[in-house]
Amino acid sequence: MKPISKVLIANRGEIAVRLIHAARSLSLRTVSVFSTPDRYAPHTVLADEAVHLGAAPSGASYLHAPALLAAARATGADAVAPGYGFFSENADFADAVTGAGLTWVGPPAAAVRAMGDKVRSKAIAADAGVNVIPGYVGIVDGVAAAVDAAEAIGYPVMVKATAGGGGKGMRVAWDRRDVREAYGVCEAEAVASVGDGRLLVEKFIEHPRHVEVQVVADGHGGVVHLGERECSLQRRNQKVIEEAPCSIVDPGMRAEMGVQAVALARAVDYRSVGTVECLVSGVDRSFYFLEMNTRLQVEHLVTGAVVGVDLPVEMLRIAGGERLSVSQEEVTMEGVALEARVYAENPRRGFLPATGVIGSYREPLLGLDPPGPAATPAGGGATKAAPVNAGDAAWPPAHLARLGFDASGVLVDSGVADGTAVGVHYDPLLAKVVVHAPDRGAAMAKLGAVLDAYVIGGVTTNIPFLRALTRHPKVLSGDLTTTLIGEEFPDGFHGTPLSKGEVDAAVAVAASRFFGSHPTATAVAVRVEADGPPGEGATAGTKEVVLHRVPERGGADAATGGTSVTITADGGDAAAPTTTVTDVRERPLGTGIVSIVTATLNGTRVTLQRHGCRPFEDVGPVTLATGGGSVALRVRPPSAVETEAVVERGAADAAAALGGGARGRVLPAPMPGVVLSVGVTVGDEVAEGDEVLVLEAMKMMNGLRAPFAGRVKAIRCAAGDAVSFDDVLVEFE
Numbered sequence: 001m002k003p004i005s006k007v008l009i010a011n012r013g014e015i016a017v018r019l020i021h022a023a024r025s026l027s028l029r030t031v032s033v034f035s036t037p038d039r040y041a042p043h044t045v046l047a048d049e050a051v052h053l054g055a056a057p058s059g060a061s062y063l064h065a066p067a068l069l070a071a072a073r074a075t076g077a078d079a080v081a082p083g084y085g086f087f088s089e090n091a092d093f094a095d096a097v098t099g100a101g102l103t104w105v106g107p108p109a110a111a112v113r114a115m116g117d118k119v120r121s122k123a124i125a126a127d128a129g130v131n132v133i134p135g136y137v138g139i140v141d142g143v144a145a146a147v148d149a150a151e152a153i154g155y156p157v158m159v160k161a162t163a164g165g166g167g168k169g170m171r172v173a174w175d176r177r178d179v180r181e182a183y184g185v186c187e188a189e190a191v192a193s194v195g196d197g198r199l200l201v202e203k204f205i206e207h208p209r210h211v212e213v214q215v216v217a218d219g220h221g222g223v224v225h226l227g228e229r230e231c232s233l234q235r236r237n238q239k240v241i242e243e244a245p246c247s248i249v250d251p252g253m254r255a256e257m258g259v260q261a262v263a264l265a266r267a268v269d270y271r272s273v274g275t276v277e278c279l280v281s282g283v284d285r286s287f288y289f290l291e292m293n294t295r296l297q298v299e300h301l302v303t304g305a306v307v308g309v310d311l312p313v314e315m316l317r318i319a320g321g322e323r324l325s326v327s328q329e330e331v332t333m334e335g336v337a338l339e340a341r342v343y344a345e346n347p348r349r350g351f352l353p354a355t356g357v358i359g360s361y362r363e364p365l366l367g368l369d370p371p372g373p374a375a376t377p378a379g380g381g382a383t384k385a386a387p388v389n390a391g392d393a394a395w396p397p398a399h400l401a402r403l404g405f406d407a408s409g410v411l412v413d414s415g416v417a418d419g420t421a422v423g424v425h426y427d428p429l430l431a432k433v434v435v436h437a438p439d440r441g442a443a444m445a446k447l448g449a450v451l452d453a454y455v456i457g458g459v460t461t462n463i464p465f466l467r468a469l470t471r472h473p474k475v476l477s478g479d480l481t482t483t484l485i486g487e488e489f490p491d492g493f494h495g496t497p498l499s500k501g502e503v504d505a506a507v508a509v510a511a512s513r514f515f516g517s518h519p520t521a522t523a524v525a526v527r528v529e530a531d532g533p534p535g536e537g538a539t540a541g542t543k544e545v546v547l548h549r550v551p552e553r554g555g556a557d558a559a560t561g562g563t564s565v566t567i568t569a570d571g572g573d574a575a576a577p578t579t580t581v582t583d584v585r586e587r588p589l590g591t592g593i594v595s596i597v598t599a600t601l602n603g604t605r606v607t608l609q610r611h612g613c614r615p616f617e618d619v620g621p622v623t624l625a626t627g628g629g630s631v632a633l634r635v636r637p638p639s640a641v642e643t644e645a646v647v648e649r650g651a652a653d654a655a656a657a658l659g660g661g662a663r664g665r666v667l668p669a670p671m672p673g674v675v676l677s678v679g680v681t682v683g684d685e686v687a688e689g690d691e692v693l694v695l696e697a698m699k700m701m702n703g704l705r706a707p708f709a710g711r712v713k714a715i716r717c718a719a720g721d722a723v724s725f726d727d728v729l730v731e732f733e
Helices: 013-025 041-047 065-075 091-099 111-116 118-127 143-153 177-196 251-267 300-307 311-319 399-403 440-454 463-469 473-477 484-486 502-516 640-658
Strands: 005-010 029-035 049-054 080-081 159-163 171-173 201-202 208-217 223-235 239-242 272-281 287-293 336-343 359-362 410-414 428-435 455-457 523-528 543-549 563-568 578-589 594-601 604-611 623-626 629-636 665-670 673-679 691-697 701-707 712-717 728-732
Touching: 005 013, 005 065, 005 251, 013 029, 013 311, 013 410, 013 428, 013 691, 029 041, 029 065, 049 065, 080 311, 091 111, 111 118, 111 287, 118 251, 118 287, 118 455, 143 159, 143 201, 171 177, 177 201, 177 640, 208 251, 208 287, 208 311, 223 251, 223 300, 223 484, 239 300, 239 440, 251 272, 251 287, 300 311, 300 336, 300 399, 300 410, 300 428, 311 578, 311 712, 336 440, 336 463, 359 578, 359 594, 428 440, 440 463, 440 473, 440 604, 455 594, 473 484, 502 523, 502 543, 502 563, 502 578, 502 594, 502 604, 502 623, 502 629, 523 640, 691 728
Parallel strands: 005 029, 005 080, 029 049
Antiparallel strands: 159 171, 159 201, 208 223, 208 272, 223 239, 239 336, 272 287, 336 428, 359 455, 410 428, 523 543, 523 629, 543 563, 563 578, 578 594, 594 604, 604 623, 623 629, 665 728, 673 691, 691 701, 712 728
């Protein structure tokens, strides 16, 4: 190992940005690499130098080893940092880097190979004294062997690829039929993801929690663990929200998991940062080795936030030959950190990948708003968990600022900006929202508030779904399993109905904005509509309310110098309940189609997003979104209500006279992707639910099924075709 002076970041997106910042903190120069569509991406422009690799497909750019090595030689880089994904767990590429005389910022290739093969890693773990899941020892050779292994183990079982990770090539099988179906799908996904289609079968732990232990090892014999992370909130084996520490792990269990993780790292002469993933039984808290990720994890920041170790910095230090910056005795966990992964995907369409060009981008700046109690979500408040080793320490911990958190304990780790194109060639992860707080309840409330203030226009994201999770009773109580999302959202996510209190808050804010623009007005009519914008959810029901200004209680807001207005639903009753709205702030974004609105209602701070270009006082609808749901409002003088009703009746009559037509019996593309295979021909009879073709999107195989029974009339695609969202693929008659 030799000192590093210039590092090439062999990645893109938010992890490339994070690694660039880490390198700069150590006074290292940086080189970024980019594909053609990433020419102006944040990671490209942030580095000291940038090298174009090739076209958009990963094989022509970020997975083109000769181009990466050539870029390192051309720029004089003496180290290559892979981040996660792409080549991060490719032992052959690690060998190629070191063979070229460069430093590999990661574990030795031998350790990557040992832990990358799930069959071999399981045997090594067992020999090292690590708890392992019961299962078939070896690789299953064919569907029949997989069925035999499953029945010998006992259902349910997990069929999964022996190499790779990220949820690709993994399926739960509950019977023989499931095993047969899972085998082909897992094999195809594994080949597409890492080029290795070998599979294994092991026992599926029911009611499982995914808990992983962070380990760090240097080249001088030092190995420590940095505690655990809970990653149970997953969808299709892809992590959605992570937290540290795990709420069910006590000090004794933490110590035992840590001892086993360190033993495994020593067994393979590990060097660098790594993660030992475990499944924990939700019944008796027994834990079993799942796999070891020989790379930096996406969720590394939650560990950094509670322990105070900057893991990307530690990786670079270790690669340069330095010793660990912390001993096991010095490792303590302070507070609770949560991370939410923001994906470009459409929750309302089965979480299918979404594409587009980002616009009106605004990261949440919670620290700019005055502190105040959070609004209570529908279903009750969060249950607070006891802080870990927090004691009477002042909050926030000093190390948060070094990691990039703002003064309120919030960090957005992103690799996108206005104008960033989101295509089908790469992972849909756009950003990670990380928060830290003294306890779990406060952290969950903070994460919800931050998500309410995060705006990404131009492409559909899962932010409304993430916000809904932060208010789900089981999530709030910590009653987590890896199957929670599938069980609680079996039909997908279709928005979160807002509570009456949240709707009333939105109405009050809208009314206060109207009164601010009409200082002589004494009343305002607000119509609560049923529909919100796509992807934001909707609040059912339509009602009309008239709110009155209470003049003797209005005036100046002493705290901010702005206006304060008190409103009531009954202007004739002096004893009627009132709402005082103060410190209303609106920050338009981009073209003004989206803005962030914050206000204090009777002492409680609320944050909403306003969608649509209409101002609050316009007669057209304005949509306010919060908490994963939304409500559309019409705000106008009471005198306009009757006129509006006449206009609406006329519009309805005209629509009825025009009538409408159906699109026809077709199978459209539910997402952009590449057609892998077509399983029907013209003239075939199909039943509703029969698989018609397979579409690949972001390395995941998606079987598309006939939406109804009929005969195939025309096929408008072929294997290898790239298709866009809503393209007609098959016609039926």
